[in-house]
Amino acid sequence: MASHSHAGERRAATIIVVAALALIAIGTTWERARGSNAGTERATTVLAHVPARGSDVRAIESARLRQILRESPRNLGVAVRLARLDIAAARELADPRFLGRAEAALSPWWNDRDAPAEALLLRATIRQARHEFDAALADLEDLVTRPRATVASTVLAQALLTRAVVLGVKARYADALASCGQLAGLASPFVQAACGAPVLGVTGRAPDAAVELAGFLGTASGVAEVAWGRSLLADLALWSGDEHGAETLLRSVLAIAPHDGIARATLADLLIDMGRPSEAGMLVAGHEEDDALLLRLALARAAESTAGSHDGVAATMAARFDASRLRGDVVHRREEARFALVIERNPVRALRLAEDNWSVQQEPADARVLLEAALAAHAPGVARPALDWLDKTGLTWPRLRALAAALRSAS
Numbered sequence: 001m002a003s004h005s006h007a008g009e010r011r012a013a014t015i016i017v018v019a020a021l022a023l024i025a026i027g028t029t030w031e032r033a034r035g036s037n038a039g040t041e042r043a044t045t046v047l048a049h050v051p052a053r054g055s056d057v058r059a060i061e062s063a064r065l066r067q068i069l070r071e072s073p074r075n076l077g078v079a080v081r082l083a084r085l086d087i088a089a090a091r092e093l094a095d096p097r098f099l100g101r102a103e104a105a106l107s108p109w110w111n112d113r114d115a116p117a118e119a120l121l122l123r124a125t126i127r128q129a130r131h132e133f134d135a136a137l138a139d140l141e142d143l144v145t146r147p148r149a150t151v152a153s154t155v156l157a158q159a160l161l162t163r164a165v166v167l168g169v170k171a172r173y174a175d176a177l178a179s180c181g182q183l184a185g186l187a188s189p190f191v192q193a194a195c196g197a198p199v200l201g202v203t204g205r206a207p208d209a210a211v212e213l214a215g216f217l218g219t220a221s222g223v224a225e226v227a228w229g230r231s232l233l234a235d236l237a238l239w240s241g242d243e244h245g246a247e248t249l250l251r252s253v254l255a256i257a258p259h260d261g262i263a264r265a266t267l268a269d270l271l272i273d274m275g276r277p278s279e280a281g282m283l284v285a286g287h288e289e290d291d292a293l294l295l296r297l298a299l300a301r302a303a304e305s306t307a308g309s310h311d312g313v314a315a316t317m318a319a320r321f322d323a324s325r326l327r328g329d330v331v332h333r334r335e336e337a338r339f340a341l342v343i344e345r346n347p348v349r350a351l352r353l354a355e356d357n358w359s360v361q362q363e364p365a366d367a368r369v370l371l372e373a374a375l376a377a378h379a380p381g382v383a384r385p386a387l388d389w390l391d392k393t394g395l396t397w398p399r400l401r402a403l404a405a406a407l408r409s410a411s
Contacts, residue, residue: 058085069105079105080118087125094261094290096329099126117143117151121159131331131360133166140166144182157186164195171362171389173199190216190225197232202364204394206236227257234266239364239397243274261290268296273399277303288313291320295335302343314343333357337369347376355382362389364397371403380411 065082068075083102090098103126109115110123124139140163144156151159160182167176180195187195193213200209210233220226234249250267253260264283271280281300287293298314305311321336334357341350351373358370367386374383390404 058089061085062089066105074108076116076119079108080122083119083122083126087122087129090129092259092261094292096130096327096331099129102126113142117146117155121155121162124159124162128162128166129331130329133170133360137163137166137170144179153186157183157191160186161191161195164199168199168202169361169363171393173203173393188216188219188221190219190221190229192216194225194229194232198235201232201236201239202393202395204396206240206396210236223256227253227260227263231260231263231266234263238270239395241396241398243270246270247274261287261293265290265292265296268293268300272296272300272303277301288316291317291324291332292335294320295339299338299342311343314339317343330356330360333360334366334369337373341369341373341376347373351377351379351382358385362386364395364400368400368403371400371407375403375407375410378410380407383407 062082062085065078065085068078069082072078082105086098086102086105090096090102102122103110106119106123106126109119112119115123120139120143124136124143127133127136127139140159143151143159144163148156160179164176164179167173167179176199177196180192180199183192183195190213193209193216197209197213200206213229213233213236217226217229220229230249230253234246234253237243237245237249247267247270250263250270253263254267257263264287268280268284271277271283277300281297281304284293284296284300288297294313294317298311298317301311301313317339321332321339324332333353337350337353337357340346340353344350350369354366354370354373358366367389370386371383374380374386387404387407390400
């Protein structure tokens with residue numbers, strides 16, 4: 001039975017590799033075309049996965065918009081523009097303070113149940129970023145059920161896409177796919193495929209998702225969508241057991257979107273898993289302003305040394321977690337659980353954090369830290385929710401399956 005399972009995993013990984021090669025080839029063709037038409041590239045309207053890098057120009061524009069809002073706080077167009085700039089800065093710089101600024105820009109409509117569609121979408125986006133998923137879903141449900149004539153198609157498409165993401169985080173996979181299905185006629189075939197790919201990947205259908213996504217990437221409208229598609233395919237490859245294919249894809253993302261912090265963090269994790277912590281450290285060095293990348297630097301150094309918590313990087317990371325707790329920020333529970341487990345070597349505390357995190361979000365990385373902490377703390381029973389989730393989803397990620405087997409043997 002085990003050999004049959006392993007053969008299935010190898011076949012799935014082969015399909016992912018074929019799709020990955022197709023995706024990279026398509027992306028290379030697109031990059032050559034972009035080089036000769038750089039001045040005519042059309043901006044992406046749905047899901048700007050890789051925000052533009054910060055600049056003095058953006059800071060000047062933000063200051064100008066804030067001044068206008070001081071004089072006219074209910075100027076919706078200005079408020080929406082400023083909130084978008086602040087949300088992009090929060091994502092790019094991994095700085096939650098910008099989310100507070102975005103909220104301030106939207107303050108006239110923050111508690112308004114009948115807020116304009118653009119403000120409601122941004123309010124939901126801010127709540128999603130803060131992991132206030134139930135509140136975000138409530139806003140998004142309100143938005144997508146409004147009369148179609150009252151909501152711009154681009155706003156509705158983004159709302160459906162964001163709702164699918166949140167539903168996936170909450171493990172409501174059928175609902176997430178239904179939300180993706182509603183994108184028909186509102187978004188490109190590529191965006192529709194990208195919307196459903198993570199859900200299909202988690203629920204054991206990674207090869208199908210990879211083939212569909214690669215087939216539509218030629219319709220990507222810009223570098224953000226190409227980078228997004230490659231990142232998604234990297235996840236599919238990883239979950240299918242093709243770590244080298246995932247590495248190739250993630251490096252191709254960073255080649256065209258070097259400021260994509262999520263791709264950089266994912267690649268760093270992968271390199272550490274593959275026993276190459278020094279490469280992971282070099283990958284994230286110089287990006288210490290991003291908490292997620294600082295954590296990877298600490299994890300990489302811990303993997304290379306027994307110093308662990310005595311490292312200066314680890315001390316800086318610990319101070320940032322302390323500051324986050326003082327602000328009441330609980331967004332980084334998954335990361336803090338990893339820090340407690342690997343750097344502080346405190347599996348009991350790590351397990352408590354991982355449990356709290358699992359109660360809020362249920363993604364493969366959340367399951368992994370819960371399983372690892374439960375195994376280290378010799379508390380296999382605490383991992384039962386993640387084990388049940390793994391059985392229910394059919395996720396094939398070999399590292400997760402190995403952890404599950406170890407926990408079941410220990411119980």
